[in-house]
Amino acid sequence: MNLAVSARALTKTFQNGGVHALRGVDLDIRYGEMTLLVGPSGCGKTTLLCVIAGLLDKTDGEVTMLGQRIADQSARDRVAFRRRHVGFVFQQFNLLPALTAAENVAVPLIAAGHKREPAVKQGVELLARLGMAERATALPRELSGGQQQRVALARAVIHQPSLIICDEPTSALDAVTGQQVMQLLTEVSLREDRAVVVVTHDSRIFDFADTIAHMEDGRVERVVPHGAPARRVATPT
Amino acid sequence: MHFIALRMLTGDRAKYLGLIFTIAFASFLLANQVSIFAGIIKRTASQIVDVVDADLWIMDPATEYIDEVKPLKETDLLRVRGVADVAWAVRLFKSLPRITAPDGRFRQAILLGLDDATLIGAPHGKLRLGRLEDLRDPDAILIDYAGYRYFWPDGELELGRTMEMNDRRVKIVGIVDASAPFATFPVVFSRYSQAVLFVGRERNQMSFVLAKAAPGVAPAALAERISQATGLTALTGDAWAWRTMKYYLKNTGIPVNFGITIGIALIVGIVVMGQTFYLFTIENLKQFGALKAIGVADRTLVGMILLQALTVGVIGYSIGMGICAAFFEITKHNLPTRGLVVLPEAFIGVAVVVLAIVIVASLLSIRRVLVLEPAVVFRG
Ligand SMILES: Nc1ncnc2c1ncn2[C@@H]1O[C@H](COP(=O)(O)OP(=O)(O)O)[C@@H](O)[C@H]1O
Ligand SMILES: [Mg+2]
Numbered sequence: 001m002n003l004a005v006s007a008r009a010l011t012k013t014f015q016n017g018g019v020h021a022l023r024g025v026d027l028d029i030r031y032g033e034m035t036l037l038v039g040p041s042g043c044g045k046t047t048l049l050c051v052i053a054g055l056l057d058k059t060d061g062e063v064t065m066l067g068q069r070i071a072d073q074s075a076r077d078r079v080a081f082r083r084r085h086v087g088f089v090f091q092q093f094n095l096l097p098a099l100t101a102a103e104n105v106a107v108p109l110i111a112a113g114h115k116r117e118p119a120v121k122q123g124v125e126l127l128a129r130l131g132m133a134e135r136a137t138a139l140p141r142e143l144s145g146g147q148q149q150r151v152a153l154a155r156a157v158i159h160q161p162s163l164i165i166c167d168e169p170t171s172a173l174d175a176v177t178g179q180q181v182m183q184l185l186t187e188v189s190l191r192e193d194r195a196v197v198v199v200t201h202d203s204r205i206f207d208f209a210d211t212i213a214h215m216e217d218g219r220v221e222r223v224v225p226h227g228a229p230a231r232r233v234a235t236p237t
Numbered sequence: 238m239h240f241i242a243l244r245m246l247t248g249d250r251a252k253y254l255g256l257i258f259t260i261a262f263a264s265f266l267l268a269n270q271v272s273i274f275a276g277i278i279k280r281t282a283s284q285i286v287d288v289v290d291a292d293l294w295i296m297d298p299a300t301e302y303i304d305e306v307k308p309l310k311e312t313d314l315l316r317v318r319g320v321a322d323v324a325w326a327v328r329l330f331k332s333l334p335r336i337t338a339p340d341g342r343f344r345q346a347i348l349l350g351l352d353d354a355t356l357i358g359a360p361h362g363k364l365r366l367g368r369l370e371d372l373r374d375p376d377a378i379l380i381d382y383a384g385y386r387y388f389w390p391d392g393e394l395e396l397g398r399t400m401e402m403n404d405r406r407v408k409i410v411g412i413v414d415a416s417a418p419f420a421t422f423p424v425v426f427s428r429y430s431q432a433v434l435f436v437g438r439e440r441n442q443m444s445f446v447l448a449k450a451a452p453g454v455a456p457a458a459l460a461e462r463i464s465q466a467t468g469l470t471a472l473t474g475d476a477w478a479w480r481t482m483k484y485y486l487k488n489t490g491i492p493v494n495f496g497i498t499i500g501i502a503l504i505v506g507i508v509v510m511g512q513t514f515y516l517f518t519i520e521n522l523k524q525f526g527a528l529k530a531i532g533v534a535d536r537t538l539v540g541m542i543l544l545q546a547l548t549v550g551v552i553g554y555s556i557g558m559g560i561c562a563a564f565f566e567i568t569k570h571n572l573p574t575r576g577l578v579v580l581p582e583a584f585i586g587v588a589v590v591v592l593a594i595v596i597v598a599s600l601l602s603i604r605r606v607l608v609l610e611p612a613v614v615f616r617g
Contacts, residue, residue, distance in 0.1 A: 050612040055530060083532025094527040094614050098248020099241065111533045116240055167615050
């Protein structure tokens with residue numbers, strides 16, 4: 001089967017202090033699925049995401065993303081590859097405070113060289129699909145946490161990436177809002193040709209997962225099919 | 238990405254205005270102090286540059302600057318006239334007599350005695366009131382406007398008023414806008430024959446010879462030839478003005494004084510401007526990190542930061558220069574600051590300084606952004 005991400009004996013050691021954040025990770029992430037990466041704080045989840053996405057260099061082992069060995073690419077190619085093929089959702093949203101919601105959504109398009117106006121227009125349309133039509137011209141500080149994360153969701157998918165990486169997307173939100181965001185994430189991001197990875201230690205969202213990978217102390221200990229019982233609507237975009 | 242860069246810049250109104258204010262203030266201070274410095278030094282040569290009808294100044298070799306003059310001998314005038322290509326040469330007398338108003342107020346004045354026949358050296362085109370020709374009347378003088386206002390601060394300008402110059406009666410026949418002198422003395426013009434009477438008896442009284450080159454003859458070359466032929470110092474008006482200004486630069490504390498102010502403005506400007514911009518970028522580091530993670534190329538980020546730097550630089554500089562121009566527009570109507578104007582070189586110099594500062598500051602910021610691990614955006 002064609003894998004979106006495949007890691008073998010992947011290790012990552014931080015020089016300062018000799019922290020072994022990843023101690024030989026083996027993990028497959030499949031297209032068309034939502035994979036949850038769960039485990040206690042400090043077990044290496046974020047580090048693993050960063051290495052997969054090419055934001056951090058691996059120390060040893062193998063990792064391929066979307067058929068590419070990121071480690072073999074030049075820094076410039078790596079950035080371009082990420083820009084085209086990866087979407088990010090962060091725990092702290094990381095929206096640009098000076099841009100409106102729609103403009104924030106449009107950033108990946110603009111970064112890829114699209115003209116500002118059509119890009120922002122696309123952003124408005126996507127926000128409308130996320131139930132944010134009225135808030136498209138609001139600044140991030142005028143939005144609630146849940147609304148900001150919806151903007152971040154839109155930004156993560158607008159450029160049609162093949163891999164979407166979410167780090168604790170619901171940790172800064174209350175339970176109900178977290179459920180809504182996960183539902184929306186499912187609706188706008190899941191497609192046959194796309195993989196979604198969500199790092200979380202929020203057990204209330206486990207039921208959105210097709211697969212759950214349990215991490216502990218720098219290793220993936222178990223990978224369990226979960227069947228996504230919470231997924232009410234599966235409307236591929 | 239340009240609009241994103243500009244939005245990031247202007248998004249935080251307070252920081253943005255702070256940046257602009259800092260740059261505006263520092264550039265104003267720099268341009269202003271440099272201009273005033275240049276203006277004050279230029280004043281030392283005011284009596285030289287106001288002579289517009291002669292090409293050359295001839296003086297005793299011992300004369301270093303215009304305010305301390307060793308007189309020439311009468312024969313020196315004839316020797317200058319004898320040099321080929323000298324179209325004409327006339328006397329000029331300069332002295333510092335005391336001038337007294339009827340109410341007893343007195344001041345030291347700069348007195349220029351002009352050749353009786355030609356009135357060469359007269360303040361052509363600078364007459365505010367009266368006529369040059371009236372200088373031929375008995376006891377006639379022209380006085381500069383600032384000097385006149387010292388004695389009669391209020392009321393209409395009035396010709397025909399009498400004063401005393403070293404105990405001799407003189408009559409004001411004209412009021413001129415002479416360039417402001419370095420010392421704040423009134424500037425007075427009279428005929429040569431009369432001027433020498435105002436001051437003590439000396440055998441040699443001719444301060445300078447003013448000369449004109451024949452048509453088609455380069456004044457500088459002629460100056461050279463006069464010097465060689467007569468052993469006197471002969472200079473073009475420009476060269477003489479520079480020599481006088483250099484004397485003051487070398488022998489007074491003025492450059493040190495202004496140097497300190499300008500130096501402080503420069504240091505404060507560099508530190509505060511650079512620091513403010515640097516901090517601005519550092520505070521936005523997380524935003525740049527997010528852009529890096531999303532896949533914005535380093536080259537694009539560099540362009541964004543440079544655009545931000547240039548934008549605040551240009552706006553701040555323009556405001557600073559606007560304030561500076563307004564400052565001189567206002568002060569030029571005050572007598573003590575008359576003639577102090579914006580120095581174009583200062584505007585250019587400050588532009589270079591501001592550009593250098595914002596570029597250095599942005600390079601430092603850029604370094605921080607380039608070494609930034611995009612992975613930081615995953616941390617709380
Ligand atoms: N830049 C870094 N330098 C040094 N140690 C780090 C760095 N980033 C993470 N670590 C360490 O690596 C381990 C894994 O961190 P992380 O991947 O953030 O865990 P998780 O996301 O599962 O909470 C932790 O012990 C953390 O302190
Ligand atoms: Mg983490």
